[in-house]
Structures are given as C-alpha cells and as structure tokens.
Amino acid sequence: MAAIATGLDMTSAGRATRRRPETVAERNRELFEQQRRARRGPTPEVFFAKHLDNSRIVKLDDPERRKEMRSFAVMMSILFALVMIFVWQHFSAIEMGYQIEAQKQQVETMREQNRQLRLTEAQLSDPGRLDRMARQLGLDEPQPGQVVRPEGSMAAAVAQINTPGVPQRN
Numbered sequence: 561m562a563a564i565a566t567g568l569d570m571t572s573a574g575r576a577t578r579r580r581p582e583t584v585a586e587r588n589r590e591l592f593e594q595q596r597r598a599r600r601g602p603t604p605e606v607f608f609a610k611h612l613d614n615s616r617i618v619k620l621d622d623p624e625r626r627k628e629m630r631s632f633a634v635m636m637s638i639l640f641a642l643v644m645i646f647v648w649q650h651f652s653a654i655e656m657g658y659q660i661e662a663q664k665q666q667v668e669t670m671r672e673q674n675r676q677l678r679l680t681e682a683q684l685s686d687p688g689r690l691d692r693m694a695r696q697l698g699l700d701e702p703q704p705g706q707v708v709r710p711e712g713s714m715a716a717a718v719a720q721i722n723t724p725g726v727p728q729r730n
Contacts, residue, residue, distance in 0.1 A: 683689070
C-alpha cells in the first residue's frame with residue numbers, strides 16, 4: 561500500500577518498479593511529495609533577489625502596431641461616445657417621466673382646487689343666502705323705478721317694456 565502512494569508498483573516477484581504518471585499534474589504532485597519527505601523538519605525557504613538592469617534596452621518603433629493602436633483608440637472612442645449618448649437619452653427619458661408625473665399631480669391638485677373654488681362660489685352666490693344677508697343689513701326688495709339698467713342692453717329694453725309704471729325714455 562505504501563508503494564502505491566510513493567509511485568512504485570510491486571511486481572509478482574516482490575521488487576518495486578517505477579510506473580509512468582498519466583498527467584503532468586500527477587507528476588508534479590509526486591515530485592512535491594518526494595521533496596516534502598526528503599526535508600527533515602521545518603526548513604525555511606530562501607529566495608535571492610536578482611537585480612536586472614534593462615536601462616540600455618531600447619524598444620524599436622513598430623509603425624504597424626502604432627497604426628493598430630490608433631485605430632483601436634478611435635474605435636473605442638466612437639463606442640464610448642455611442643454608449644454615452646444612449647445612457648444620456650435613457651436618463652433624460654427617465655427624468656422626463658418624473659417631470660410628467662409631477663405635472664400630472666399638479667394638474668390634479670389644481671383641478672381639485674378649482675372644484676373647491678366653484679363650490680365655494682356657488683355657496684356664496686346662492687340667492688337665498690344673499691337675500692338673508694340683505695335682510696340682516698336692513699335692505700328690502702327694490703321698488704319699481706329704483707333699478708336702472710344700462711343702455712343698449714337687450715335685456716334692459718325688454719325689462720323696460722314689460723315693467724309697468726316705469727317711464728319710458730326715447
């Protein structure tokens with residue numbers, strides 16, 4: 561059993577033979593296990609920094625690459641502009657929707673106020689109410705001849721003709 565874990569196969573004669581790992585991952589795992597068994601105790605790993613001086617290396621200018629990068633930048637700029645236009649239109653549509661809803665609410669509020677004002681006007685201009693208030697103030701019904709109608713009005717002409725005892729003007 562221990563021979564299988566170490567990567568050795570036992571033959572019928574009892575000697576160990578090395579078997580071939582199926583994948584690179586298995587091979588790496590086996591090598592790691594061998595290194596771990598070979599170590600005795602916790603030994604620190606030491607890494608050395610290697611300083612490289614690449615200041616003398618000069619990159620050659622590649623006109624084809626420059627042309628590709630320029631066309632890529634232009635295409636990305638156009639794409640960015642199109643996306644920004646789409647986003648701007650989307651957000652302005654949302655903002656317009658909010659403004660429309662606010663104006664609809666304002667119209668409803670104004671309609672309700674208008675309805676309340678018309679109701680108040682109807683209550684205040686009720687002839688019975690006006691008659692009661694006039695009587696409280698000591699006013700009576702007008703006597704014939706006390707009411708003067710403006711000239712040129714058709715209703716005034718009809719009223720003068722139909723009112724007996726009122727002198728006619730010519």
